[in-house]
Amino acid sequence: MPQMGESIAEGTLSKWLKKVGDEVKRDEPIFEISTDKVDAEIPAPVAGVLLEVIVTEGETVAVQTIVARIETEKGAALAPALATAPAGAATGAESAKVAQGAPPTAQSAAAPPVQHHPSSAPDIPVSTGNGLEDRLRTKSSPLVRKIAAEHGIELARMHGSGIAGRVTKRDIEEYIASGASSRPSMHAPAGAEQHGPLPVPWAGDRVEAMSKIRVLTSEHMVAARRSAAHVTSFFEIDLTRVGRLRQRMRAQFESETGHKLTYLPFIIRIVVETLKQFPVLNAAVAGTSIIYRKPINVGIAVALDWGLIVPVIKGADDLSLSGLTKSLNDLADRARTKRLKPEEVQGATFTITNPGVFGSLMGTPIIPLGTSAILGLGAIEKRPKVIAGPDGEDTIAIRTCAYFSLSFDHRVVDGADADKFLATVKKGLESYPDAGV
Secondary structure: OOOOOOOOOEEEEEEEOOOOOOEEOOOOEEEEEEOOOOEEEEEOOOOEEEEEEOOOOOEEEEOOOOOEEEEOHHHHHOHHHHHOOOOOOOOHHHHHHHHOOOOOOHHHHHOOOOOOOOOOOOOOOOOOOOOOHHHHHOOOOHHHHHHHHHOOOOHHHOOOOOHHHOOOHHHHHHHHHOOHHHOOOOOOOOOOOOOOOOOOOOOOOOOOOOOHHHHHHHHHHHHHHHHOOEEEEEEEEEOHHHHHHHHHHHHHHHHHHOOOOOHHHHHHHHHHHHHHHOHHHHEEEEOOEEEEOOOOOEEEOEEEOOEEEOOEEOOHHHOOHHHHHHHHHHHHHHHHOOOOOHHHHOOOOEEEEOHHHHOOOOOOOOOOOOOOEEEEEOOOEEEEEEEEOOOOOEEEEEEEEEEEEEEEEOOOOOHHHHHHHHHHHHHHHHOOOHHHO
């Protein structure tokens, strides 16, 4: 199970694209996973034959957990010798390493699949390394997880009789027999517990369980909201000059690059240059220390039919306008087709969200964990503005404008610095140089 984000400790294996016995090529997608960061296809690390599937569809496991074994040509050469080895020949220590996702030794990697009998095997807690009791409880036997899935039961919300509160087969059968599983689940995701009485469904209401990505997104957003001291500033920015430059170069740019030219690359370019002047907005808080990030990696929020994802433009400060456009369009396209790589949704140092494409004038976006600011872009539209004419007289003109909102972590970013940052972005966009295209 790959690490799909710096704050992600687990992932759900949503679908197997290959079955046992199938040949797989290196970098060929073999399964899909879902986390609060990404819903993506994961490629095979090596070429060979899919020998064993360890984690089944719908199962949530900690990152670095071994989900399957692929037999390579080197492994196939050892098969005759293994054919005579007794089942379960791997030592207990090696089995523990596999269960915890540690890299297998040469001996354990070559061992035949261990036969598991969840109905009779004792419940042994599997450490995920994060110490959260609810995650330990979800590591129940495959049989228990299957029963829970069939009845829509969340094991993390149950405290079983097994070690570390793990739910056993007897626990879940008694829970189902009590009729509790037939009642709709109205609790909040972890970290998003509601104070006071929970709402109850009325006659005619439809109760629907959150999808896995919605639950994880909820938990992440609540944690992010609680971890930072959120403050938001707003500036109205005149994009008339950028609009004219874009219109002037649009046809040639699109014919040369094959990419549509939008306002966003212009905005990213100026934001990146401004971050160099205000490094605290490209920083992270670590206790009582501030980590000033050297790279400028810009996360761009992309709305999908099934949730939200934030692919990251790495080294945005090294890219030209055309480079930013290509990276932006490529990441957005692959996000919508679930072809992003794990590293492409990690490592953002600053984030831009663009609700303006849906008509929103302004908003107060939540600062992602591990960063100190996020910029929200409102709808770009024509407005009547009072401007000074060449003779000093005030006149009304039609200008292309948008509201920009900057949510910042007041623990490390002072309001003056945040407003100076926005003022510099405003100046840069309103006087965007011809040479900057």
